Amino acid sequence: MIKLKTLPLTLSLLSACNIAIADNTPQQVGEILTQSADLVFKQNSKLNLKLIPVQDLKAGINDEYKIVATFDITSSPPVRIGVRWTPGVGEVRVPIVKIHGKNNPKNILELNFAWGNYDYDNKDEWHITRNLEERFGGSLVIQGKQQVAADTYTVSMDASAFIS
Amino acid sequence: MHRLFAQSCMSLLLLLNAFYNQSIAENLAIKIVPDTELHSGIFPDGTTLAVIYLSGMNQKCAVNVWSPSAQNETTPGSYTLYDRPGGNRPLRVRLVGEGWQPDIQFGTGVMLNDPSGFATLKLITNGEQYIESHTWPINISVQCGRN
Numbered sequence: 659m660i661k662l663k664t665l666p667l668t669l670s671l672l673s674a675c676n677i678a679i680a681d682n683t684p685q686q687v688g689e690i691l692t693q694s695a696d697l698v699f700k701q702n703s704k705l706n707l708k709l710i711p712v713q714d715l716k717a718g719i720n721d722e723y724k725i726v727a728t729f730d731i732t733s734s735p736p737v738r739i740g741v742r743w744t745p746g747v748g749e750v751r752v753p754i755v756k757i758h759g760k761n762n763p764k765n766i767l768e769l770n771f772a773w774g775n776y777d778y779d780n781k782d783e784w785h786i787t788r789n790l791e792e793r794f795g796g797s798l799v800i801q802g803k804q805q806v807a808a809d810t811y812t813v814s815m816d817a818s819a820f821i822s
Numbered sequence: 823m824h825r826l827f828a829q830s831c832m833s834l835l836l837l838l839n840a841f842y843n844q845s846i847a848e849n850l851a852i853k854i855v856p857d858t859e860l861h862s863g864i865f866p867d868g869t870t871l872a873v874i875y876l877s878g879m880n881q882k883c884a885v886n887v888w889s890p891s892a893q894n895e896t897t898p899g900s901y902t903l904y905d906r907p908g909g910n911r912p913l914r915v916r917l918v919g920e921g922w923q924p925d926i927q928f929g930t931g932v933m934l935n936d937p938s939g940f941a942t943l944k945l946i947t948n949g950e951q952y953i954e955s956h957t958w959p960i961n962i963s964v965q966c967g968r969n
Contacts, residue, residue: 665826687966688883688965688966689850689965690963690964690965691850691851691852691963691964691965692890692961692962692963692964693852693853693961693962694852694959694960694961694962695854695855695856695872695959695960695962696852696856696957696958696959696960697857697860697872697903697913697957697958697959697960698855698856698858698860698863699860699953699954699955699956699957699958700859700860700861700862700955701861701862701955702861702862702863722888727952734888776870803937
């Protein structure tokens with residue numbers, strides 16, 4: 659009696675296994691793992707900076723606010739535009755830069771920024787427009803009436819887009 | 823004696839079956855690596871948006887990968903993402919990879935038979951489209967099935 663009960667059970671299990679193995683239908687048996695991430699599409703910001711020196715600059719006494727160069731920055735889309743003197747090029751004491759002559763480092767030229775009706779904030783060495791601007795322009799001017807020796811003075815400034 | 827033999831077989835069969843299930847699923851891992859330099863603009867069809875790395879499958883596994891938040895999945899694995907539930911910024915994407923096929927069996931996502939333990943697939947743009955500056959959350963699920 660015992661034999662008759664147990665053997666068919668074993669065979670039926672084996673048959674079930676055979677059916678499961680022979681079946682080609684995929685069965686979901688494992689746990690479901692889910693992971694999340696963000697696709698972040700940034701705003702395209704295109705910034706252009708033009709720095710144009712004034713021609714025919716004269717050595718000698720130069721009056722305060724005399725324009726020695728102009729800058730023009732354009733941005734697409736509009737952003738808050740910041741400018742600063744490039745660190746390491748001249749001695750920066752915000753908002754003034756002291757530049758040494760290329761031929762004789764003892765020759766000094768002191769410059770400042772000048773711009774029109776833009777509202778701006780200062781953050782560290784940056785001057786940043788208060789509003790979103792497509793265009794930001796201004797001038798580099800003589801800081802205080804000064805005697806400028808004949809030499810070549812290298813001026814460098816940075817522009818950057820600021821968010822909020 | 824026969825009774826003992828029969829019970830041993832039963833135990834063995836059940837044990838093997840349990841081990842089989844576990845070995846298919848264990849160590850399964852998924853990692854999504856979105857492209858971090860995506861900028862708004864017109865994207866051509868097939869632009870890679872993210873790479874999905876899978877590991878821990880054995881060769882008896884049929885892997886199914888799908889997005890639980892997929893909408894408009896007319897073809898398994900090709901669907902629309904929105905910036906948020908009920909959002910109005912559609913992003914049409916599809917899951918692709920070497921050896922991966924639309925999972926017609928389950929009607930969602932893509933599947934890969936007989937993986938070698940490690941597999942990758944990509945989330946790419948489905949058709950040329952303009953994508954504005956925004957963030958789209960993506961959810962990707964994976965499950966191992968018996969092949």
